[in-house]
Amino acid sequence: MSRKKTSRSKGARAHAASAASALPSANGPRLHARRPSAPAPRRRPAGPSSPVGPYSTVAVISTDIAFKVMLVGDSGVGKTCLLVHFKDRVFLAGIFIATVGINFRNKVLDVDGMKVKLQRWDTAGQEQFRSLLWRCLWCQVPICPHHSKASFDNIPAWLSEIQEHAQHDTVLMLLGNKVDSTQEHEVKGEDGEKLAKEYRLPFMETSVKTGLNVDLAFTAIAKELKQHSMMAPSEAHFWLHDYVKREGRGGSCCRP
Ligand SMILES: Nc1nc2c(ncn2[C@@H]2O[C@H](COP(=O)(O)OP(=O)(O)OP(=O)(O)O)[C@@H](O)[C@H]2O)c(=O)[nH]1
Numbered sequence: 001m002s003r004k005k006t007s008r009s010k011g012a013r014a015h016a017a018s019a020a021s022a023l024p025s026a027n028g029p030r031l032h033a034r035r036p037s038a039p040a041p042r043r044r045p046a047g048p049s050s051p052v053g054p055y056s057t058v059a060v061i062s063t064d065i066a067f068k069v070m071l072v073g074d075s076g077v078g079k080t081c082l083l084v085h086f087k088d089r090v091f092l093a094g095i096f097i098a099t100v101g102i103n104f105r106n107k108v109l110d111v112d113g114m115k116v117k118l119q120r121w122d123t124a125g126q127e128q129f130r131s132l133l134w135r136c137l138w139c140q141v142p143i144c145p146h147h148s149k150a151s152f153d154n155i156p157a158w159l160s161e162i163q164e165h166a167q168h169d170t171v172l173m174l175l176g177n178k179v180d181s182t183q184e185h186e187v188k189g190e191d192g193e194k195l196a197k198e199y200r201l202p203f204m205e206t207s208v209k210t211g212l213n214v215d216l217a218f219t220a221i222a223k224e225l226k227q228h229s230m231m232a233p234s235e236a237h238f239w240l241h242d243y244v245k246r247e248g249r250g251g252s253c254c255r256p
Helices: 010-022 079-088 127-136 149-165 189-199 214-230 240-247
Strands: 065-072 102-111 114-123 139-145 174-177 203-205
Touching: 065 079, 065 149, 065 214, 079 102, 079 114, 079 214, 102 214, 114 214, 139 149, 149 189, 174 189, 189 203, 203 214, 214 240
Parallel strands: 065 114, 065 139, 139 174, 174 203
Antiparallel strands: 102 114
C-alpha cells in the first residue's frame, strides 16, 4: 500500500508545472486532435501475453474500432476496482491485492450505433510495465482517492510523466475516486476540480462502491475516442468537458 510516489523530486513537480503550461488552452486546440485516416488496428497487443489460457473459450466480438486505455495513479487508488466494476458490475470490497505486472480487460460499448472496444490496461505502479505501454495508449486517466492527500499531491507528477512519455494527443481525464469513503476527506471535490481546471482536464468524482459515474467515465472516454478516429464532417462535435458536466451525478464536479 505504501508504494506511493511520494518521493517524487521537486524537479518532477516543477516539470509538471511546465507540462501544465504546455497543455493547450480551454479555448484553443483540444488536448487530443488525433484523427487517423484508418480505424485503430485491432492487433493482439504486443509485449505481455494474453490472459486467455489454452483451455479458455474465446468469444470473438466484432468491433468497429478499438482503443487502449490505461488508468494511472498510486497503488490503492482503485484502478483495478474501477476496471472490474465497469466490466463485471462488482465491487471488490476490502480486497486489495496489489496488481503485479500487466492485465487487460476488454469491453465493447455501443456508442451511437458503433461498436467501440475499450481495451483497458491495468498495470502495477512499476515504471518498467508502464514504459511498455505509454506510446501505444490512446487514453490515460489519472486517479486519486478523496481521502488521500498524498495520492492527490502526486497527480501533477503522473501528468508530467504522461506528458513526457505518451503521445501528445492522448485523451486525458482526471478521476477523484472513493467519493463514498467515510474516512475524512483530505481532498475535497473542489480541490480535484481546481487541479483539473489548472491542467484543462475533464474531472469526475467516482465511487466503485456505489457505482457513481463509473460507467459514465468510460462511456465519455469511448465517445471522445470514437470522435477522434471516426468523426464525419456532418457529425456534431462531441465535447468531453461538457458531456461530463452535464451527465455526471453528485459531487462538486457534476450537477446534483
Ligand atoms: N470505499 C471505496 N473503496 C474503494 C473504491 N475503489 C476501490 N476501493 C478499495 O480500495 C482498495 C484498493 O483498490 P484497487 O483497485 O486494488 O487499487 P489499485 O489502484 O488497482 O492498486 P494497485 O494494483 O496496487 O495499483 C481495495 O480495498 C478496494 O476495495 C471506492 O470507490 N470506494
